[in-house]
Amino acid sequence: MTDKLQKDDINKDETVKKTLTSYEGGYQSLFEDTPFSIWVVDFSDTKSYIEELNKKGIRDFKTFFTEDPQFYSTCISLMNVIDVNQATVELYQAKNKEDIIQHINEVFCKDSLELFFEGIISIAEGKREFEGETTTLTLKGNEISTHIRFFAASGFEESLAKVFVAICDITDRKKIEKELQKEQNKTQKYLGIAGVIIIALNSKGEITLINQKGCQTLGYEEQELIGKNWFDTFLPAQIKEEVKSVFQKLMVGDIEPVKYYENPILIKNGKERIIAWHNSVLKDDKGKIIGILSSGEDVTERKHAENTLIRLNRTLKVLIECNEALVRITNESELLKRICQIIVDGGYRLAWVGYAENNEKKSVTPVAQAGFEEGYLDTLNITWADEVRGRGPTGKAIRNREPSIARNILVDPNFEPWRKEASKRGYGSSIALPLIADDRVFGALNIYASEPNAFDFDEIYMLTSLAEDLTYGINTIHGRLEQKKAKEKLTKQIELIDSINTILKESLRFKTDVDVAQMCLIFAEELTDSKFGFIGEINKDGRHDTIALSNPGWEACTMEKTTAIRLLKNMEIRGIWGEVLKNGKTLIENDPKSHPSSVGTPVGHPRLTSFLGVPLFYAGKTFGMIAVANKELGYKSDDQHAIETLSTAFVEALMNKRAELKLESAKETLLEAQKIAHIGNWNWNIITNELAWSDEIYRIFGLAPQEFGATYEAFLNSVHPDDREFVTKSVNKALNNKKPYSIDHRIVLPDGTHRIVHELAEVTFNKDDKPIRMLGTVQDITELKLIENELKKHRDNLEELVLDRTKELETINEQLKKEINQRRVAEKNLEQFVYAVSHELRTPISVLLQSLSNLEDYGDKMSELLKIELMKTISRNTELLNELVEDLLLASRMDNTIIDLKWGICKPLDILEDVLNQMEPRRRAREIIINLDVDKDIQILGDAKRIAQIFRIFIDNAIKYSKNNSSVLIKAIDNYKGKFNPQSIDGVLIQFCDNGIGIRKEDVPYLFKKFFRTKDVKDIPGTGLGLPIAKTLTNYHQGEIYLESEYGKGTIFSIFLPKLEKPP
Template sequence: MKLKTIKPAKPIKKAIPSKIAKKSEIKQVKDKYIELYDFAPSGYFTISKVGEIIELNLSGANMLGIERSLLKNRRFDFFISKESKLGFNLFIAKIFNSKVKETCELTLTINGDIQTYVHISGIASANGEECFLTMIDISNLKNNEEKLINSRTEWIETFDLIPDMITILDVNHRIVRANKASIEKLGISPQDLTGLNCYQCIHGKQESPSFCPHSLMLKDGKEHIADFHEQKLGMDLLVSVTPIKDKNGKITGSVHIARDITERKKKENELKKLNRTLNALSKSSQEMIHAKDEVHYLNEVCKIIINNCGYAMVWVGYAENDKDKTVRPVAFSGFEEGYLDTLKISWADSERGKGPTGTAIRTAKPAMCKDMTIDPAFKPWRYDAIKRGYASSIVFPLVNDSKAFGAITIYSIEPDSFSKEEVELLSELANDLAYGIISIRSRIAQKIAEEALIRSEEKYRLLFNEMIDGFAFHEVILNNDGEPCDYRFLSVNPAFEKMTGLKTNDIIGKTVLEVLPDTEIYWIEKYGEVALSGKSIEFENYSSPLQKHFKVCSFSPQKGFFAVIFEDITIRKNTEKAILERDEKLQKYAEELKESLATKDKFYKIIAHDLKNPFISLIGASELLYGNVEKFDTGKIAKLAKILNDSAKSGYEMLLNLLEWARSQTGSLVFNPEKINIKKLTKNYSNLIEYSNNKNINLNFNIDDDLHVIADKNMLDTILRNLIGNSLKFTPKGGEIIISTKEENNSVIIFVKDTGVGIAKSDLDKLFRTDIKFSLPGTEHEEGTGLGLLLCKEFVEKHGGKIWVESEENKGCTFYFTLCN
């Protein structure tokens, strides 16, 4: 291989920098280092072994609050607070002794009184005569830690104020945390309760029951709701279980909320019982209309009461007028087992006549035995009654003309089993039964009268004059076409005169159209058909001229003639009408009550669902902060602290509104109206003003200094805070909110007007309603439940005022409400 000769290169001019250029470059580097050193965010200090400041950067001087030139050669521990001086001296000694990097946290005293938290790290120099300190201001971090502790304390206090039983469960059914209500109702201390399986301490079982909502939630990861009766606690519970998930979406437990619905269940059962009694009343009325045999009718009514109302036994007894004034059982239904044979009841004022049945017949008023085990008046029958499972009874007299001729007795297996409303319905049923018995007897008497009329003229005449039903004998009058057009009075009995008010001497020989010109053609056609066909009829109709209802039986003993036996049923018809109207009212009340309960249940479920959101945010953010507090910088920690603070405020506001609404619903909220200066009241709204400043919203209180209203101060404050807070939530940055008033007649109209996002016309009717959840996030994603507006409506109406809203989408809202001035 041939080597190529390379000629030496010629010297290049200016290839080697001059000494002046090198000095300039060194100066530039030094200046840049000094600039970086001075304006670094941390404070840098060089401290002598005796504690004097040898050197420091600008950031360090700013932290100590004195010019840098005045700090050199001053003792560093002059700026250490009294509480931290001992720790600082030990820290400095450790640096010079260990020769390795050391750290500590302490407080500085700036300008004599300002406390600053700092983190200091330091290491000794190589020669051991000085040390280098790096100082970071951690005041914000310390303040955020304190706020976090306060937020957690507020959350715990709120958690314990909720009246529902709330527990946090893990995936193994163990109780992680329980609120005050749970601890009090379970009767177990917080220390003993934590770690117990919920099915052991609540249900008293060794495994979770099949209906357990927590078990169902663990299977499908969804929220579950169940209601059941818990024997161990002696209450009915409505339980909702909401899953708790970690940041990866894995279920770690649940929020278990149990509400005591014992009273609601009791009301529902009472409503069912009333409906059954109402149904029995309706069926017994139908049976009364169609009944022909008295004993059959009595037994059917007893069966209806047993089958529809669920009582143990029912029996009917008639009062005998014998020497001992005995009560004779004539009909019964239910579990009797020879009980009636042992009764030997009397309606006399004696030992066996002072029981509920004898008392009811003797006084013609209802009587009751609330508890057969202790009622002294029931002693003669106690053993046989308890033996058959009876516990209480109620007796209604069967009355005619203000005198009891018998009684219907109803037995229940529960003590004190008959509510006021139920007693009213059963009393009405007993009245119908008495009326039915009298009606059947009247019909039988009527039939006997008809047969007697055919058998004997003499007997007919006697019956004619003495019968209680009206009787009349007529001749039908035909027109030229052979059709009935009128009829003539031939004879009438005294009862006819009494019922119609028409006298015999004034009507005999005259036609009905002469006596009663307004007689409906219906009567003439019906009677004409009987007279010409010989077919008997029975019907009920209303006579307009006499303004009465009659039940009529008509037959023809001879062609062209007809006889009429009639009964004044005006009272019965009015009673039936009243029964029908009451039935309709009770049915309407039952439906309205059922709808009201369903609406509140739906509302509670909505609130329970919304209530979990702030708790989930609190738990998630706190767990994230707790597990990473040493890794996160101050910005990340501040962000998480804001999430915790916002969630705690949201949950607290939601719970306050919920508690206020619950107090208004249960009647426990005291209404205390007084004369209030609105302008003075609104001067306490610093939190709302701070809220508006944070969102750069102009909050304008345009209210006269001397304007007063008559109102409950707390309620008015709640109304204004909710409406103003609502406007702040839905008004974007840079907007304006005006709170103003105007007087109209004897009222003051207060309105809150904003330049916010407004409400669509289709959504306006969803406001102020419990059966529809209508809540939108604010302009800064603020959350709400819509409960605040419900509270406003409740409180305004409590003052006799009204509340309404005017809005146009994207142009803002104006909420108005009225108060008395």
């Protein structure tokens, strides 16, 4: 209705304009008869006044009008009303025209003057027209609402000397509008207080009406919403076209209206709200559909609560079923798969578990999955590093140790690497939950949903609990596995300990070191479930000798027996097992063919499927290995640990057995040496008064062990009565003065025979300086004393004869003197020999006795290192004793017996290296540097053992007679043709050069005589047999020894050995 009234007023204004135009044309009567108030006003003076104010800088006349009261009266006075029509007189209740013109200031009050002058100023500024609404007063004071329109008459646009002012009375319309506004306000109030959205759309889908609730919901002011297209502005893209199409069909009547439906809308901040709509169509008077009126309720929170409840019930169900699975399933892989399946069955689209790898890329490996996957996991290539493929939910969850969510996969920037594949499979959002055990993140549980924003706080909380339960389940399974492994490991450890104990215990009763090795190999195979194995060591040639071979391995071998046996000794070190010996490191190879050092196996050898080799160490060096093979599932670190531990015990048992065998050999050698030299040893425990004798002492004293009381007093009973006091004083003096003693005394054998013995003894004291033990040797020197006496008696007789003979017997006398001198020399040599042999044998014997005694008394308290050193001492002195006995036996035979040689091809370098290795302790003790210049390809025909004996004699002399820290050169010249080969035959010259004390010229002729020793070496141990033996053995090889020496500077012994084609 308001629009209709406004249209009528506009029509009236057009009529007024036509009337005024007619007035200008001379139609005065029409001007007068017009029912609208028309004023003809001259505003030229007013315009001039305004322009003058403009020149003074006044631009804002509205403010100026408000602030300057004179402006109002001035403008009124300058305004000249030319004419008004009769309608004006009537409208303003004037008596006549003059009455209204005179009281014009009463008609236009201050409020109306604002519009009045606004119109004047607009026209003055060049506008063609101006109009507006205001309130004016009749001359009787009645207020009327008017619509005023200003426009300059044609030709007066610049001067404004004639301006028409048309005034229409709009009081009735304003009253109607006021009433309508009241009704509208009332309606709006009702709509505003309504708790639902009220909205009207026209047929184009434009908003024509919306209440306050609708504005609040959408986030806009009303004026921003009116005229907006509802579908284009407020519907999400995914439903816009569908809903718009339905609306258009509704507007043309193709479908019946839907009275209730729900759909999401977009509000100003971009978020979605879910609205439940009740709809009714709007029709015009003819029944045509012109729009739709809808009331809508915002059900977002309710829907969210419903969906949340549904999801939480679903998640709770998943949680309950997962907990049941955790209790029931004991296999990790099965558990992970079942948990994923339960999650998917609970309504999620995909679930998978990934484990974090601690490799360089920090990759994540999927280990279980369920749901609509379609190869998605193969495309992931996820990491947990802080880089592009590690910034998705999975990588962040593992890295940051907290849940990570991709709320909308389609727009999440961190999901870019996987978005394409994820969208193909309909994934809308995802969550990754870290799996944390022992303060370490080992993986993540990943869950995908179809819809975006699928995970709220409560659901995240429950899924986090699920991840924690899953972690507990995995840990429990790991714990069971660890417990099982620990139990198996404990069983293995018990087996290992039993094996070690058995080896150490049983090795004591085994006769050989091979028996010890064979038993150890059996245990090694049992501990590792191996099919076969072997134990071997590096021989002196740097090749491999097998000590023990498993029976299963031997039985599985189809090689020709002689070939197989040949391969057990002196094998070249190569292949996979060779790497263990070369590198001194354990090797596990479960794919032997792929190893770079693999050389395959001989034809007939069992096929090798897996291998474990452990090096054997002794004295800091690799000397052998234990190898096992063909464990069905391959070898692991536990197997390595078992064999390495077993190897330590085996080495100890093996070396103990070898030391034991060596000790037995040493004892036998000692007994043999004691027999030869008639020397026995004794051990007197002063604390217990127990006396232990060697077999030789029993022989010297003519007693049997069971007949002897084995006490010091029993020993004294065997001493000659006339010598007991002397012996007792000598023993007491040694005990009191803490010094060794050396005495000769007589003993009485059970058959009454008297023997003469030489005794040497030393006392051992404890930390309190009290004597606890005395060790000594006894040598039967009866024959020596008899010889001495006989020689003395013979010498006295001869001297007496010489004095009694006459000069005619001078010739005989001279011969007798020569005989006497020879006998004296022989006597002296024999005395020197006896002393030397006694001294040379006594030193190693004493050391051996002391070492053996220490082992017996304190072995269980010694460290392994001390035991090793003690065993080395025993071994070294045993070898020395063997050498001395060998020299003595050889010296005793070489004058009367032809020595048989074992001829064969020998390499001097190999022999020299063996001898130097045996003599290493002596060299090291003197800090002698030995330089070898011998070609490895030199060969000669000879007895390797006897040639080694020759070399040992010269090397021993070079070490003994050289200064400490000096050097010795050993060199060989093949095909030598120099001065030491006068016959120029094919042969080898071997020289031993030292910088020692040298040899006096006068001593040179006697050097190769038995028992001869120069006065310069009387304080250096030796028997005087070495060089004679060397010369004899060299002669046996058709060779010669040459000597070059300068006293005080050094000596060169040159041995020329011909290259014989066959034994002589």
